Amino acid sequence: MVYSDQKLACRLERTEARANAACVDARARLFPGSRAQWLEVAGAYAMFDGPESPLTQTFGLGLFEEVTPHHLDKLEAFFKEQNAPVFHEVSPMADSSLLSLLNERKYQPLELTSVLYRELTQDFEIQVSRTPRLKARLIKAEETTLWAHTLTRGWSTEVPGLSDFMLEFGQITASSAGAFPFIAELAGEPIAAGGLFIYDGVALLAGASTAPEGRRQGAQMALLNARLQYAAEQGCTIAMMGASPGSQSQRNAEKNGFRIAYTRIKWQLRSGS
Template sequence: MIITKPAFVDRLEEAETNMLSSRLRAIETIDGNSLGVAIETFGQAYAFSAKRMPGPAFNTVRGLHKEEERQIGEIISFYEKKELEPQIQLVPGAAGSKVMQALCRQGFCQTGFHSVLAGRCSRQVEERHERIAIRTLKLEDYRLYGHIYTESFGMPAFFKESVATNNAVLHEERNWTFYLAEVEEEPAGVAALFTSGTIAVLAVCAVLARFRTQGVQQALIARRQADATAAGCTYICGQAGFATTSQRNMERSGLQTIYTKALWQRVS
């Protein structure tokens, strides 16, 4: 069992921030930054943006502490100049009431919660998943990755190529590993692992609808736990919507909820 302490929360947040920064810095190199990636810091806060990838995944503010209260106007201006609406993630104990009041004055309100889970790395017995085979992706596999990812999340088919490109650019990055899960030799799911010092991050997981409830996600978690252990990591963490299947699968795999983030957005 992990005892939650502010210093450990800071380490988990740093690993997640490093992951997003690594991803966007790589995407920035594609076609002369055709997707309009920009990253700015405001004190301890990071403002991530991707002009041509609207939505909260890449247009988000992380690490906002009480000390950044007076910089909230500048942060919002950073996004307004790009005609983007950010999602602001607030970590319990880090952002105080003045930060929330300042966000309210800018038209923001809390719109959701996100669970952050963590556990100690361990080599799980992957033989439990006898019908499921997992291997790392080859460079030629990223079109398949794009297909599984977009279909799993119900995204329009025309996103397949961009998803493939935006992940293939990370293929040679030493901190990233991508996985394909097959059920009886049929592609069923994909996942990624990012390592940041002694902390590994369950970066993404997508399972095709017809293969859900068959243990694919848990098998992908187990493989990533084993690889994180082999890479010298001490802890592994991940994020999930509160009380979702993803959260339950992480808990079944030995992770526990460490804290719940508040998600803030501006509503019209």
């Protein structure tokens, strides 16, 4: 039995940090002029992937080492040098002294995320799809662009105006070290895509979306099962994902054996601080 404690939080946060750092490395490789980069401070990973990128923030702050004003000085300077906002996504398992320090430096809470997990075994049993013509699989090396386009078709209806960003971001994600992109096809036509990243026995499920014409066909369930089965076959013992508290994504995860490890808070340094 794996319990939600600081040890688990360190594994989960490090996995997500490594996944995002791999994306930053991929962007720096594919787009040398992007200035994409990351560094480690007090055990936390701080990433710059562009001023508007959701990856531009820190993960794991306060979990691996007690944070001092000097550490925050270094992190804030890193983001400000890139003209980027300063964000820290903080687990409640972090050292309690961090909350006082963030308040003293005029940070404000901005967003909540439920971090969910479930245990995996190699005999993980997949659920049978209700749509026989629906199949989910790991993409081939030459299908990176197809995967990115499929992902973008789903997200573009959820967040209008982000098509160009999501297409580029999808190609970068699929090209990242440790990434295993999956696609769901209905009668051979791609209708949904989802990401998988594996690090140190932990499988991170991320980025799943379904194109409008493919919804209500069970594509998300097929992607979930395929990714979990693959992760179990690779020796992963834990799967994780993030969701907005109380969202449909969280409910779907809980229906499939996930439970909440903790709820993170994203903190933002106030303008002018």
